[in-house]
Amino acid sequence: MAEKTILSLHDISKIFPLRLAFWQKLLGVTPRGITALDKVSFSVPEGSIVGVIGESGCGKTTLAKVLTRLENADSGEVYYKHEDRNLLALTSSEFQKFRRRIQMIFQNPYGALNPRLSTFQTLKEPLEIYKKGTGIEEQAIHILNMVGLTADYLHRYPHEMSGGQRQRVNIARALTVDPEILIADEPVSALDVSTQINILNLLKEIQQKNNIALLLITHDLGIAKYICDRIIVMYLGEVVEWSDKDTFFKKPLHPYSEMLIESVPRFEDKNSGKAGALPKKIKPDKGCLFAPRCPYVISACREKRPPLKDGFPKVRFIRHL
């Protein structure tokens, strides 16, 4: 691809070990783990909005945490622009210079804010470090206004605000430092539709004005369609489709993507969307991970895991005739 990338990910894997009970260790049970990320590779073009979608528990938050170094990956590499050093291998002091450029908005607006700090205190610190000097309070108010909050919220503590108000403080904090890439984990799912639209328009505006990239983790396909340029679909820790937005919504390639698009509830129509029954055992030991739920499954699928196809859009699926 000729375009410039800001972040490229290569084969990132992460397994959360399950702790064994004492007697299991004595019996020599081999530890199983939860594979949260399985060789995830993709890239984020500069100044673009990439949406990551996928089922609950498929590893989206873990991916975001790995990229911001809040969680260590077991293997894999991440490169930032032209830097030839793997971000994941940097020491934490070396990583410090990327901290400002890579900002994260957390999924859980409650845990992400320090309960002892008022909004002003939360915004003050990054403003002082990165924006130097004058008019910290005006700048803080300006940013609050951008996310639809008045100056009144400057001196409130997290527990004195509603869920959506907290989430907007959270977004405001990430915006204080002019990041180059913003990793946003379900940034608007706690917000009502009209605030949601305003925040999405704001993110899009900032993205266009400052040419920042946005990695947007969401389960809301409506949002993905409204704002994203590219779509990454994850299933059980692996990337199954990587496509551009228009192709994805017109003609999804992977059967799982098809299923996602079909199950979206539509408010015009009460009977839209259908839920496929889940099999008892979701994750097969071998073969295609989606095979147990796939409507097109044939015996070959249960034998070999299909690779992510070369070219673009990419898909991990072999359509057997």
Add this chain to the structure above:
Amino acid sequence: MNDLLNIEDIQVQFHVWNRIYQAVDGVSFTIPRRKSVALVGESGCGKTVTALSIMRLLPRPQAHIKQGKIYFDNQDLLKMSLPRYQKYYRGRLIGMMFQDPHSVLNPVISIQTQITEHVKYHLKMKTSEILDKANNIFQLVNLPAGEDILKKYPHQLSGGQIQRLMIAMTLMTDPSLIIADEPTTALDVTIQRQILDLLVALKSERDLSYLLITHNLAIVHYLVDIVCIMYAGQIVEWGPCEAIFQEPLHPYTRGLLDSVLTISKETKTKIRGIPGMVPEACDFPSGCRFHPRCPEKMNICSKEMPMLSENKEHAVRCWLYG
């Protein structure tokens, strides 16, 4: 009165920094038996505070219920002694799924212990019975049964798993009313759909009612019969689901419906949303609270506050209609 829940003219105030915030201002509605109601409205309009007043969980001492009555099954919930309320109502007959699950789960206690302690407080059940029941309910909400979840701690679960766990815990005590504050926001569409189907099925199987708090208008449709639209601490429109969706009356309701993003919507053009900000709860505009943002503002709107019309089917608080 044969309604399950009856809320009459509730007013909740917060005292912060010598200011008074009128978070909920004269909200009344009823939940008829076997019917469900949704509270819908912009962030900060008072939905959670309304729910917390039913649960008697408003933060003390800042918050206080200035006036109003709440009847559940003809019992006055606000007058009842707290121990009685805690044992038989909160978490037992009235289940609540919180907007913030982490605030109710203890981070250092395993899921299993939290579930058994919760159930034992309300019901006489043996640990083994509780675990059997938990495993059954886990299956209903599509959580892996057995030790996969039970032996874990809250931070080891993903956002969606925690939310399903909250639903499972609520169902453990067989409540007759479930207050669900944004129950599916952290779930992807396929799981969300399964959870909704489950909630709908439970509704008829177990005679459940829901008070659903959400901003997702698409899911309102599946689950509830009556919709109350809130703005700045007041109900501005309520009516049967179909009426609200097909002929919304209040300009605010129409604005909300226009802001919904769906995949069937063309996205080449920018969707504007409702311009302006939700007013501060200590400083509401005069007259109709929505008038500064209203596209159909008239002279009277900034002068006098409209009343909720007395229509028994579909009421609206707007000068356009009266």
